[in-house]
Amino acid sequence: MKRTYTILALLVMTMVSLAKEKVNVKYLEEMELVSVVAHLADVPGYNWDKQYVLGEYLNDVDSCFAPYKRHPAVEFVRKKLEPHGFSWDFPMAVARRFSIVNGKIVYKKDLVAGYSDYYKRISKANEKKFLALLQKFYTDSRFQKFYNNHLPLYKECEEAMQTMVDKIDFGWYDRFFGPKQYCEQNVFLGILIGGANYAVHNKKSVKGMDVEIVDAVMGCCSRKDGRIYYGPEYTLPIIIHEFNHSYCNPLNEEVWEKISDKATELYTPN
Template sequence: MVKRISNMFEKTYKYVLIILFSLSFMLTYGQRNQIMDRPKVDERIEMLSIVFRLAGNREYNSDVFKRYVDRINEHYGPFEEHELITFVNKIKNENGIGYDAVMSMAIHLDDKFNLKQKNIDETLDRRWSRTNALQFVALLKKFYKDSNSKRFFQDNRALYNEVQKRFLPIYEHIELDWYPKFYGKKPSEKFLIVNGLGNGGGNYGVAIKNPAGHKEVYAIMGTWSMDSLGMAQFPLQHYFPTLLHEFNHSFVNYLLEKDTTIFRDSGEKLYSAVKEKMNRQAYGSWQTMLNEALVRAAVIKYQKDHHFSSEEISKETNEQLDRGFLWIEQLVDELDNFDRQRDRYPTLENYMPVLAKAYQSYAADISSLDATFEERRPKIISFDGIQDGQTNVSSMLGELKINFDKPLLGQGRSFRGISKESFPIIKGHRYSPDKKSVLIDWELEPNKTYEIIITRNAFRTADGIPMKDHYLKFSTK
């Protein structure tokens, strides 16, 4: 009898543990889903990406995911002259519609491609006028029907499911609890992750208010890495920082909106110093730049708090320095200072006046910050057997040796031509043992002028600092 009771107790105990574990999982998963939806492929995103691909927008014409792009070209090639595409070409040239404006329109459509008109004036990107938006949607619905897009999406459902499955580990890796702890507030927005299959390296953050008046923030993640079979893959080290970046926007963007005046002087001075780099990233104002700087510093803060390797943190930091956020290291230090004073500053919002004072010092030091970083860049110090502008190079020169002042990472090569005719035949490359030189095997023709841009993509230090692009011109005899 005692043994039977013991067995019953043991079974009951196991059931209780299973139920408690299940409840814990459901609560955790439910809380995660309340903050951030599982990643998915969204037909609205794909449809708009395809339309602007057909219209020739460079940012929507990546062919990295060739398996998918080939299907797009095969299905939609006959519709390049559709009246929708003609209309898009007109309004994009007149109003600069591209990049995130395209994705903004996508999330302002319902699943039947009807425009959510209540949101037009409030959250739709301002490059869309109401008139253009309404006409675009009318033509889009016609295009969807004429091109039998329903069949295209049905035919690619298995591909979409596989992409979603492959991205899931990135989503599961993020510790969502860190955000309200660090910022001192819970997110007021719902965060949604969408995989943009045809967007290449383009990532976009756009937002809309749902019918209840709550903001939904979309992180539309590009697809730029393929496995050996040409299928999309999502290496953690490449995609995770981007996802961290986009989620930080949910906590950061409102902070400057509260009071821009305390940052204006320093923001304008910093923006003036790095305007060219910011414009290349479509950051057209000092306010946007400061938002981006804080978001990027918060990514590094997350990495530090989660004990990322020093190499990973250094690489992320140097990437931001190279992008023009020359005060990023000091800003990360300031976030550490904030985190050490949480009894005095419960939220980052409370700390913004202190941050504004720190920004005054960044603005005062911007010239020295710039000079310090430029000194860390690898630089070409010489070429063996050739000089810039030389007009009598031997066409028998079968090798170009490029010498740098610092050791490089030593992986790959990156060149760009001015034209196909002026670019040499490159057959291979190898690095010197100390990685301070790279030897390029090439073929030259006599009596010909060559123009080559040696680019930053591959030629960078081990901690990720790239060279500046170098233009090389010479002629053979």
């Protein structure tokens, strides 16, 4: 295990430099909406206690949305979606497939359907019903007011994380793995994600070309001296890890049948 940590440390030191490509950090209303519903439904990955989630924010969420604990959107997630894979990274994958425009949930029509086995974890019928119920939750709970009231906190999170992201040389990925011709990289935040962090992948069509969208969705938010804080010792390795998924996972899937037995043998003891 010591050797593993040494390799990881070397990787981080290799990548931490003056970033040659700007990757922006964003806090999205769509992701926070889905996170809140997942939290109310007690979905794994969104049900952290105050040890892992900013206590003041968790209190606000629980108090503001307590009347909606049994809302049809929450019940649908709890009974229909979560048992079939709606947990951990997947709620964020769903959130990336729609936009909120003037208070209305609008499905993104430029996405390449079925990328990354998306529809293995939710049927198209259930996705459509969930978005309709999510719209009802958004309206009924006056979610936009809650989100707007917390914009200063979200902005502080963005600024704190941006200082971490700016330390990473994202050009390293193309130099090491080989270039992706059309690729969009993003870092998104979610306080309710707590101690978890996710990689989310999509593709969209732009003027007939497929553009891969590589997202790192980060939690791990805390305070230091009263300010939002993301410690570099744990934040930088996690960001690098999440972006690695978009390169390593396709390689893994390509050769999995040949390596699965030995990979399982090596992985299990650790």
